[in-house]
Amino acid sequence: xxxxxxxxxxxxxxxxxxxxxxxxxxxxxxxxxxxxxxxxxxxxxxxxxxxxxxxxxxxxxxxxxxxxxxxxxxxxxxxxxxxxxxxxxxxxxxxxxxxxxxxxxxxxxxxxx
Numbered sequence: 001x002x003x004x005x006x007x008x009x010x011x012x013x014x015x016x017x018x019x020x021x022x023x024x025x026x027x028x029x030x031x032x033x034x035x036x037x038x039x040x041x042x043x044x045x046x047x048x049x050x051x052x053x054x055x056x057x058x059x060x061x062x063x064x065x066x067x068x069x070x071x072x073x074x075x076x077x078x079x080x081x082x083x084x085x086x087x088x089x090x091x092x093x094x095x096x097x098x099x100x101x102x103x104x105x106x107x108x109x110x111x112x113x
Contacts, residue, residue: 015077015079018071018075018077018079018080018083019079019080019082019083020083021071021080021083022067022068022071022079022080022081022082022083022084022087023083023084023086023087025064025067025068025071025084026060026064026068026083026084026087026088026091027087027091029060029063029064029067030060030064030091032060033056033059033060033063034053034056034057034060034095035053037094037095037097037098038098040053040095040098040099040102041098041099041101041102041105041107042102042107043102043107043108043109044098044099044100044101044102044103044104044105044107044108045102045103045105045106045107045108046107046108046109049108050099050102050103053095053099054099057091057092057095057096060088060091061088061092064084064087064088065081065084065085065088067084068080068081068083068084068085069081
């Protein structure tokens with residue numbers, strides 16, 4: 001069943017489910033390809049690990065957006081793309097903030113000196 005009325009028509013419930021599903025798929029992608037922001041903050045000053053974190057962050061954004069684009073095409077609606085984009089913007093910001101905090105704190109190991 002295609003959703004053609006977006007967020008203003010009689011299929012709002014289906015649009016909401018598409019939005020939630022796409023957002024959750026994005027979170028699941030980060031769970032698969034990334035560790036937590038707390039972990040990133042714990043080693044942010046280790047440039048090798050920080051670079052690895054940024055690489056997997058790029059993969060997570062790319063994979064989740066490909067799936068959201070496919071879902072949008074299949075559903076005939078932009079809602080899955082919007083849900084994934086919002087989740088990606090937030091998570092991208094969150095991970096970069098965690099890396100910056102780790103760098104500022106000099107965190108490059110799991111244990112505090």
